[in-house]
Structure formats: structure tokens, C-alpha cells
Amino acid sequence: LSTVASADWFSDSxxxxxxxxxxxxWAEDEQQGQRAMAAVFTEMRRIDKAMNPWDEHSELAAINRQAAIAPVLISEELQQLISKALYYSRLSEGAFDISFASVSQYYRFRSAKKPSAQQRQQLQGAINYHNLVLDEKNRSLFFKDARISIDLGGIAKGHAVDRGIALLQSHGIHSAIVSAGGDSRVLGDKHGRPWVMGIQHPRKKDQHALRIPLANTAISTSGDYERFFMEGEIRHHHIINPQTAESARAVQSVTVLADKAVDSDALSTTVFVLGVKKGLALINQLPGIDAIIIDDQGLLHYSADLLLSP
Ligand code: ADP
Ligand code: MG
Ligand code: MG
Structure with a gap:
């Protein structure tokens, strides 16, 4: 008996x-499906290896060790991603800032630790993207402030998802979803029907606040419920408002829709810091980008294009 390779859905995590x-x-046969799948996971591991700031062997960790001493040569991939991060810093007047890590590296969410008063004092003003000097011509990065550390956690997963989708396309795949935590992108539709994504309820575990149909789009959700600890009523979580150097507290969750996951990822983090009013104002000025915000009271807010759609 021979197995007949046939078109089918393939999934793995x-x-x-x-x-x-x-x-x-969805692949036309087993071999295409397995090869495409393997290519995505290999690429995700490669990106993690380069960009994980906690892995001392990563390119990012090397940059953090050396870039305040002298300009460091960086890969083309990191140059493009850091350039994009700086673009969103300028667009948001610093709400998105990869130098947030200068302070956040002293948080330990699992063991409920936060930077000490003395550390805070010493780190005042260290979060400041203006002190990141990216030389696009020489492809180097320099930190003008020795206290700076960078972390691409607000944008790298989106980039990885985009790379995953590009690889699937190069393997001839036309219908797929790739997710890395809260960052996803769908390719095509689900055989004539949309992909349906649930947006996590920020305060009710395993419940959706909303479900939305999607095709050919990226979607990212940033929430204050993923990595956090409580100190009395105060929620310390992983999204940092660069202005206060504390967790951003204006909203509970932000979902952004865009063509590419690198943009939905950066913008979900950005809008989380900006809050409802400034966040929607930013999204409404960007064509092709939409947002759904759940505010600090649990109320839903939509960007203009979503309000107009039926
Ligand atoms: P997730 O990590 O679940 O994808 P987000 O996309 O919202 O969630 O990104 C949160 C991550 O973004 C944090 O874990 C941190 O690495 C990074 N980050 C936190 N605050 C900022 C900020 N102000 N600017 C840029 N990146 C940030
Ligand atoms: Mg994000
Ligand atoms: Mg993300």
C-alpha cells in the first residue's frame, strides 16, 4: 500500500x-507542506539567535556590550529593523523606543522584581532614541549614552512573522497563518472563507473580547496581561512608557491591523504607550492601518476605517 500525497492542511507549533x-x-502535497513548515521554524530560530538580548552569543547582545565604546558594524537585517524602529520613534515622538531596555532590563516579571530607586535615579534620561546613532552608509550603530541597552522585543516577532510568510510564498503556499505570540499574519483566506482571529479578553483568561475575520493581513495585539506582576493595585508589565520609565497604564490592550507584521507589531506597542486619544490620532493618519483599543475601563475603541465598515 502506498500513501497518496494529497492536498491538505498542515500545522505545527x-x-x-x-x-x-x-x-x-495549506499545501498541495505532504512534501511541499513539510518543507515549507520546516523553513519557517528554521528562520524563526535564526532570528531569535541573532536578536535575543538575553543570549550572550546573539548579535544584539554584542551590540549592547560594545556600541557605547565605539560604533559597531551590524548586519543588514538589524540595520533595517533598527531603522524601522527609529522611524516609529520619530512618528510617535518617542512612545516607541528600543532603548526602553536601558531601564526594563532591571525588571524580573517572574520574580516580581523592579529597578530600585537608586537604579532609577542613575538611569534617568537613559531611554532616549536620539542617543542611538545609526549610520546607514557604514552600517554601524553607536550609543551616545553608555547607559543604553536596546531590545527589539516590540518589533522583532513581527519581522520574524513577515519572514515566515515570505518563505511560505517562496515554497508556493497561498493560504496560511503564521503567529509568534501576539503577532500574526494571514496569507490568502481559508479556502473561500476568512481566517477568524480572537482578540484575548484582557481581564478574563481564555476568553475573547472580540473575534474578527481576516484575509491577507497582519494583526498584532499588545496587552498588559502577558508578562506582569502586581504590587498592590499597581500592575507592573512589559510595555514601558519611556516618559515615566514605568509600565504604560493608559489602556489594557491594543490590536493593530496592517499589511506587514513588522508594522502591526511596532504600532501595537506604540499605541499601547500613547493611549486612546493620541493612539487613534496616529493610526487614523496612517493609510491602510487600523486599531482596536481596549481602554483602562475595558471599553472598546476603533480607528476611523473600522467604524465605517459594515
Ligand atoms: P509581545 O512581546 O507579546 O509581542 P508587544 O508586541 O506589545 O508584545 O511588545 C512588547 C515588548 O516590546 C516588550 O516585551 C518589550 O520587549 C518591548 N517594549 C516595551 N516597551 C517598549 C517601548 N516603549 N518601545 C519599544 N519597545 C518596547
Ligand atoms: Mg507589538
Ligand atoms: Mg509583538
């Missing part, structure tokens, strides 16, 4: 980049 990476795709 693996722990990478400190989260769950999952892929679901």
Missing part, C-alpha cells in the same frame, strides 16, 4: 523567541 510560534498552511 514550537517554543521560540520566548513565545509560541505556530504555523498553519
Amino acid at each position: 514550537q517554543a521560540i523567541m520566548g513565545t509560541t510560534v505556530s504555523v498553519e498552511l
Whole structure:
């Protein structure tokens, strides 16, 4: 008896980049499906290896050790991603700032630790993207402030998802979803029907606040419920408002829709810091980008294009 390779859905998920990476795709046969799937996971591991700031062997960790001493040559991939991060810093007047890590590296969410008063004092003003000097011509990065550390956690998973989708396309796949934690992108639709994504309820575990149909789009959700600890009524979580150097507290969750996951990822973090009013004002000025915000009272807010749609 021989197995007949036939068109089918293939799915797999693996722990990478400190989260769950999952892929679901439609392939014409088993071999195409397995090869495409393997290519995505290999790429995700490669990106994690380069960009994980906690892995001393990563390119990012090397940059953090050396860039305040002298300009460091960086890969083309990191140059493009850091350039994009700086673009969102300028666009948001610093709400998105990869130098947030200068302070956040002293948080330990699992053991409920935060920077000491003395550390805070010493780090005042250290979060400041203006002190990141990216030389696009020489492809180097320099930190003008020795206290700076950078972390691409607000944008790298989106980039990885985009790379995953590009690889699937190069393997001839036309219908798929790739997710890395809260960052996802769907390719095509689900055989004539949309992909349906649930947006996590920020305060009710395993419940959706909303479900939305999607095709050919990226979607990212940033929430204050993923990595956090409580200190009395105060919620300390992983999204840092660069202005206060504390967790951003204006909203509970932000979902952004864009063509590419690198943009939905950076913008979900950005809008989380900006809050409802400034966040929607920013999104409404960007064509092709939408947002759904759940504010600090649990109320839903939509960007202009979503309000107009039926
Ligand atoms: P997730 O990590 O679940 O994808 P987000 O996309 O919202 O969630 O990104 C949150 C991550 O962004 C944090 O874990 C941290 O690495 C990074 N981050 C936190 N605050 C900022 C900020 N102000 N600017 C840029 N990146 C940030
Ligand atoms: Mg994000
Ligand atoms: Mg993200």
C-alpha cells in the first residue's frame, strides 16, 4: 500500500523567541507542506539567535556590550529593523523606543522584581532614541549614552512573522497563518472563507473580547496581561512608557491591523504607550492601518476605517 500525497492542511507549533510560534498552511502535497513548515521554524530560530538580548552569543547582545565604546558594524537585517524602529520613534515622538531596555532590563516579571530607586535615579534620561546613532552608509550603530541597552522585543516577532510568510510564498503556499505570540499574519483566506482571529479578553483568561475575520493581513495585539506582576493595585508589565520609565497604564490592550507584521507589531506597542486619544490620532493618519483599543475601563475603541465598515 502506498500513501497518496494529497492536498491538505498542515500545522505545527514550537517554543521560540520566548513565545509560541505556530504555523498553519495549506499545501498541495505532504512534501511541499513539510518543507515549507520546516523553513519557517528554521528562520524563526535564526532570528531569535541573532536578536535575543538575553543570549550572550546573539548579535544584539554584542551590540549592547560594545556600541557605547565605539560604533559597531551590524548586519543588514538589524540595520533595517533598527531603522524601522527609529522611524516609529520619530512618528510617535518617542512612545516607541528600543532603548526602553536601558531601564526594563532591571525588571524580573517572574520574580516580581523592579529597578530600585537608586537604579532609577542613575538611569534617568537613559531611554532616549536620539542617543542611538545609526549610520546607514557604514552600517554601524553607536550609543551616545553608555547607559543604553536596546531590545527589539516590540518589533522583532513581527519581522520574524513577515519572514515566515515570505518563505511560505517562496515554497508556493497561498493560504496560511503564521503567529509568534501576539503577532500574526494571514496569507490568502481559508479556502473561500476568512481566517477568524480572537482578540484575548484582557481581564478574563481564555476568553475573547472580540473575534474578527481576516484575509491577507497582519494583526498584532499588545496587552498588559502577558508578562506582569502586581504590587498592590499597581500592575507592573512589559510595555514601558519611556516618559515615566514605568509600565504604560493608559489602556489594557491594543490590536493593530496592517499589511506587514513588522508594522502591526511596532504600532501595537506604540499605541499601547500613547493611549486612546493620541493612539487613534496616529493610526487614523496612517493609510491602510487600523486599531482596536481596549481602554483602562475595558471599553472598546476603533480607528476611523473600522467604524465605517459594515
Ligand atoms: P509581545 O512581546 O507579546 O509581542 P508587544 O508586541 O506589545 O508584545 O511588545 C512588547 C515588548 O516590546 C516588550 O516585551 C518589550 O520587549 C518591548 N517594549 C516595551 N516597551 C517598549 C517601548 N516603549 N518601545 C519599544 N519597545 C518596547
Ligand atoms: Mg507589538
Ligand atoms: Mg509583538
